[in-house]
Each structure stands twice: as C-alpha cells, then as structure tokens.
Amino acid sequence: MKTTLIQLLLVGMGGFLGSIGRYLFTGAVYRIFQNSAFPSGTAVVNILGCFVIGISSGLVDQRQMLSPETRLFLLIGLLGGFTTFSTFGYETMALIRDGQLLSAGANVLIQVIAGLAAVFFGYGIVRYI
Secondary structure, three states, X not given: OOOOHHHHHHHHHHHHHHHHHHHHHHHHHHHHOOOOOOOHHHHHHHHHHHHHHHHHHXXXXXXXXXXXXXXXXXXXXXXXXXXXXXXXXHHHHHHHHOOOHHHHHHHHHHXXXXXXXXXXXXXXXXXXX
C-alpha cells in the first residue's frame, strides 16, 4: 500500500494528541499517587492503552465499524503516541488468536527481555562515554 500525505498527517496528528494525552494523564496519576516508588503513571497509561486498543480492534475486526482513516488516526497515531505498549499487546493477542503461540511467546520474551537489556545497555554506554 502506498503511503499518502493524508495518511501521514492522520498518523502524525494522532501521535501528537496521544503524546500530549500521555504526558497529562501520567502527570495526573502521579499527583494522585505522590509517595509511590512504583511507576504508576506509566502502568496506568499502558493498561488503559491496551484496553482502548482492545475495544478499537474489536470494533474493526468483529464489526468493521472504523474506516481505514479512523484506524490510522486512532490505532496507530493516537494510541501509538499514548503508548506503544498497546500495540505490543494487540499484536501479541493477534498472534495468539491466529494460533501462532510460539510467535506470541517469542514476541513477549524478545520485546520484554531485549527491551530491558537495550535500556540497560544504552544507559551503560552513557556512563562510559
């Protein structure tokens, strides 16, 4: 599929709004749980994003309710800006739904373990540069 300027603008506008939403929402959660050492803002955003992408993808997959443009704006742009964890959750669920359990398990292990390792590695590089 050829990407058009309209498609890029839909994703970009959604990402812009999603990122602002993430910033405001996590700030509100952190104000509620001020004395917590747990990253509650990030956790709430990730779980909420997963819930919303579950509803949205259900509307797309089961009821064909969202246009391709709305999907670009909402699923890739808005939720992608709000949290990429929701996309990870959806893609893993889709693999499980399609019976690709080994791929789903590999997706979880690779992204979680490699992601954490990459954070530690990147952080470590900065310490020695």
